[in-house]
Amino acid sequence: MNPSMKLLLLLIIALEISFTTIVSLNVALVILAIIYLLAHRTRLRTLGWLVLLPLLPAIGLWSTQYINGSGDRTLMAWVLFTRIYAFVFTGATFTLTTDVLQLTDSLEQNWHMPAKFAYGVLAAYNLVPRIRHEVQVIRAAGLMRGQVLSFWSPQLYFKAILISINWSQNLAQAMRSHGFVEDAPRTHYRQIPLTKVDWAIVITGVILLQIGVFVIPWT
Amino acid sequence: MKWVKSWYLNDIILLALIGIFFGAIFMGTNFVYNVLSAALTPFGLSGLANELLLGLWCMPGMLAGYLIRLKGSATLGELLAATVEMFFGGQWGITTLISGIVQGFGAELGYIATGYKHYDWLGLTAAAATTTLVTFGWDLARNGYFKLQLWLLILYLVVRFISMFVFGGLLTKAITDLLDRSHVLKSTH
Numbered sequence: 001m002n003p004s005m006k007l008l009l010l011l012i013i014a015l016e017i018s019f020t021t022i023v024s025l026n027v028a029l030v031i032l033a034i035i036y037l038l039a040h041r042t043r044l045r046t047l048g049w050l051v052l053l054p055l056l057p058a059i060g061l062w063s064t065q066y067i068n069g070s071g072d073r074t075l076m077a078w079v080l081f082t083r084i085y086a087f088v089f090t091g092a093t094f095t096l097t098t099d100v101l102q103l104t105d106s107l108e109q110n111w112h113m114p115a116k117f118a119y120g121v122l123a124a125y126n127l128v129p130r131i132r133h134e135v136q137v138i139r140a141a142g143l144m145r146g147q148v149l150s151f152w153s154p155q156l157y158f159k160a161i162l163i164s165i166n167w168s169q170n171l172a173q174a175m176r177s178h179g180f181v182e183d184a185p186r187t188h189y190r191q192i193p194l195t196k197v198d199w200a201i202v203i204t205g206v207i208l209l210q211i212g213v214f215v216i217p218w219t
Numbered sequence: 220m221k222w223v224k225s226w227y228l229n230d231i232i233l234l235a236l237i238g239i240f241f242g243a244i245f246m247g248t249n250f251v252y253n254v255l256s257a258a259l260t261p262f263g264l265s266g267l268a269n270e271l272l273l274g275l276w277c278m279p280g281m282l283a284g285y286l287i288r289l290k291g292s293a294t295l296g297e298l299l300a301a302t303v304e305m306f307f308g309g310q311w312g313i314t315t316l317i318s319g320i321v322q323g324f325g326a327e328l329g330y331i332a333t334g335y336k337h338y339d340w341l342g343l344t345a346a347a348a349t350t351t352l353v354t355f356g357w358d359l360a361r362n363g364y365f366k367l368q369l370w371l372l373i374l375y376l377v378v379r380f381i382s383m384f385v386f387g388g389l390l391t392k393a394i395t396d397l398l399d400r401s402h403v404l405k406s407t408h
Contacts, residue, residue: 121231157240
């Protein structure tokens with residue numbers, strides 16, 4: 001399926017379930033998402049992590065409503081508990097089956113997002129492992145001078161911003177020297193098609209969601 | 220398309236890099252968050268851990284608005300940070316994107332309210348205040364805050380503003396002071 005259309009559908013789902021209080025709908029979405037993930041050969045261990053990771057925040061939200069809520073506290077507690085899982089599992093149908101390259105290609109080709117945004121973000125994205133390492137380097141360099149840099153130290157962020165400025169200029173220069181011209185028309189090697197089937201899936205999905213929210217009398 | 224023209228490749232990469240750097244630094248707070256959240260859960264106050272640390276997560280937007288003085292930079296900075304986080308280990312998936320837009324736009328409103336002219340205490344405090352209000356409005360629905368008892372709602376709101384002010388105001392100001400003193404910003408814009 002076209003990545004940006006998938007993202008659109010999932011955004012609509014996430015937004016709409018944020019304003020509903022139907023436990024069964026959330027559970028139904030989780031089950032649908034699990035079926036989708038299994039069909040895409042997601043490993044069971046990954047699914048297990050998806051259940052475990054949100055458990056603490058989900059229990060936190062549950063207890064907040066159960067102890068300090070007003071009105072129907074039990075209902076709201078379970079709504080929020082299942083909503084977290086609906087978010088995580090529907091979100092995983094996107095993040096586990098689509099990579100950032102497909103999404104930026106699709107946004108650029110199908111929705112005419114300027115190429116400089118697509119490739120600029122990709123350039124930065126590919127530096128994630130180096131950035132993680134660099135944070136450790138900054139901390140170690142601080143320690144050598146007896147400075148403990150923690151997440152509340154302005155110096156840590158200052159150094160990170162300095163490196164970002166430096167790298168951003170180098171990267172932009174590297175891209176230009178490889179022939180990237182801002183705002184110039186481009187041809188595409190990787191084609192991302194946007195078909196009528198994609199539109200049909202999104203429209204059907206949204207209609208089914210409305211039926212789930214407004215028509216089905218969940219108990 | 221005039222808006223698009225005012226952005227250069229350097230700026231876009233810079234915003235994305237800052238978002239990722241900050242994300243990498245925040246990883247260290249996950250442990251604090253989890254312990255705090257778990258300790259408060261039996262009292263039904265686990266949201267407090269979120270309220271205390273939320274200011275941190277909103278810093279990229281506020282700083283982006285300060286660093287790159289273009290319309291939309293705060294929103295874009297936070298959105299880019301959220302996009303990368305969504306693909307890199309964030310289990311929250313799509314909602315990360317929504318939060319990114321909400322938080323970034325919240326910060327943006329502060330700069331809009333001060334006419335994109337106050338890159339000082341006034342601008343940062345305004346950004347902290349608007350971010351608090353906008354993100355809180357979203358949590359009323361998303362995290363079911365509208366069903367909470369009033370005293371808790373007020374407590375959350377106050378703690379959230381303090382967090383926004385400490386991280387988005389005090390810490391961001393300290394960082395921007397260091398940047399101003401080093402004169403690095405002139406070379407980028």
